[in-house]
Amino acid sequence: HAKHTGRNRYAFFTEEMQAISTRALTLGNALHDALERQEFSLHYQPQISLITGKIIGAEALIRWHSLELGHVSPGEFIPLAEESGQILAIGEWVLRETARQLKQWLEEGITPVRIAVNLSYAQFQVNDLPAIVAAILNEYAVPAQYLELELTERIATKDPEHTITILESFQQLGIHTSIDDFGTGYSSLSYLQRFPVYKLKIDQSFVRNMTTNTNDQVIVGTIILLAQQLGMTTIAEGVETKAQLEMLYNIGCDDIQGYYISRPIPAEEFKIGFLQKKQRFLVAQD
Ligand code: C2E
Numbered sequence: 352h353a354k355h356t357g358r359n360r361y362a363f364f365t366e367e368m369q370a371i372s373t374r375a376l377t378l379g380n381a382l383h384d385a386l387e388r389q390e391f392s393l394h395y396q397p398q399i400s401l402i403t404g405k406i407i408g409a410e411a412l413i414r415w416h417s418l419e420l421g422h423v424s425p426g427e428f429i430p431l432a433e434e435s436g437q438i439l440a441i442g443e444w445v446l447r448e449t450a451r452q453l454k455q456w457l458e459e460g461i462t463p464v465r466i467a468v469n470l471s472y473a474q475f476q477v478n479d480l481p482a483i484v485a486a487i488l489n490e491y492a493v494p495a496q497y498l499e500l501e502l503t504e505r506i507a508t509k510d511p512e513h514t515i516t517i518l519e520s521f522q523q524l525g526i527h528t529s530i531d532d533f534g535t536g537y538s539s540l541s542y543l544q545r546f547p548v549y550k551l552k553i554d555q556s557f558v559r560n561m562t563t564n565t566n567d568q569v570i571v572g573t574i575i576l577l578a579q580q581l582g583m584t585t586i587a588e589g590v591e592t593k594a595q596l597e598m599l600y601n602i603g604c605d606d607i608q609g610y611y612i613s614r615p616i617p618a619e620e621f622k623i624g625f626l627q628k629k630q631r632f633l634v635a636q637d
């Protein structure tokens with residue numbers, strides 16, 4: 352009986368592993384042509400101030416519509432692109448597309464908001480990244496104030512001295528930076544204090560259950576206090592309900608981002624729904 356179970360288990364694992372690697376191969380091949388075929392686009396997710404109710408920025412999130420595979424989520428293809436090295440070209444495309452979009456809005460006479468772009472580890476390791484970013488902004492004549500760069504806590508803490516050097520370069524260029532998925536990594540407080548970043552993005556895993564789980568509520572509250580002490584602002588990610596919004600307002604979180612306000616949406620929809628409307632998008636006390 353034991354042998355039988357063992358054999359079944361073996362067969363099960365190989366089939367599953369086979370399926371995973373086949374999918375990875377198919378994705379990898381499709382990814383190879385994706386840039387050339389212009390299969391990528393950016394969606395924009397608004398960020399709202401809990402104090403004023405107004406839009407303060409947006410996060411640019413990559414979308415891939417593959418000819419063969421249809422929509423593939425970044426959670427699935429970004430790790431593959433990181434492994435293959437394609438992330439450098441894709442990451443540069445994201446920066447360039449953001450700058451192009453900002454230039455277009457400016458030319459249309461629309462005042463944009465600051466757009467946050469996610470950086471991957473490989474990009475962050477390129478020593479002349481600040482020069483590359485500056486060249487792109489320059490090429491599109493977009494003021495640095497309209498760009499923000501997000502670095503996950505995990506990436507930021509891998510080599511803290513390198514992080515400080517790069518973040519200082521961005522600061523000198525007038526480009527804002529933020530620490531993404533904060534609370535899930537291993538920041539040493541002494542380094543965090545030396546990181547010249549503007550905001551901490553509270554990871555959505557803590558926001559998700561904060562209204563029912565006291566531990567998560569305490570973690571979110573502690574991150575907010577920490578940020579206040581360090582002179583940084585806070586934005587909560589993954590806000591989906593009014594209850595979460597109200598609790599975040601009450602404990603002093605500055606800004607929010609999440610489905611409660613809007614899902615990430617295409618540029619045109621974002622322009623019409625958020626950039627051209629000079630309204631308050633929420634009032635916490637409603
Ligand atoms: P992230 O940077 O932490 O982005 C936030 C993710 O949470 C996005 O998923 C967003 O759509 C999702 N989200 C926003 N609000 C809510 C909410 O209320 N509820 C829930 N459940 N989810 C929400 P997305 O777009 O699938 O991206 C996943 C991850 O892929 C990103 O996490 C980021 O790490 C990576 N990524 C996306 N675009 C890029 C990019 O251009 N470059 C790089 N290097 N990574 C990217």
Ligand code: MG
Binds near residue numbers: 410469501531
């Ligand atoms: Mg992000």
Ligand code: MG
Binds near residue numbers: 531532552554555588
């Ligand atoms: Mg995040």
Ligand code: MG
Binds near residue numbers: 532
């Ligand atoms: Mg994330």
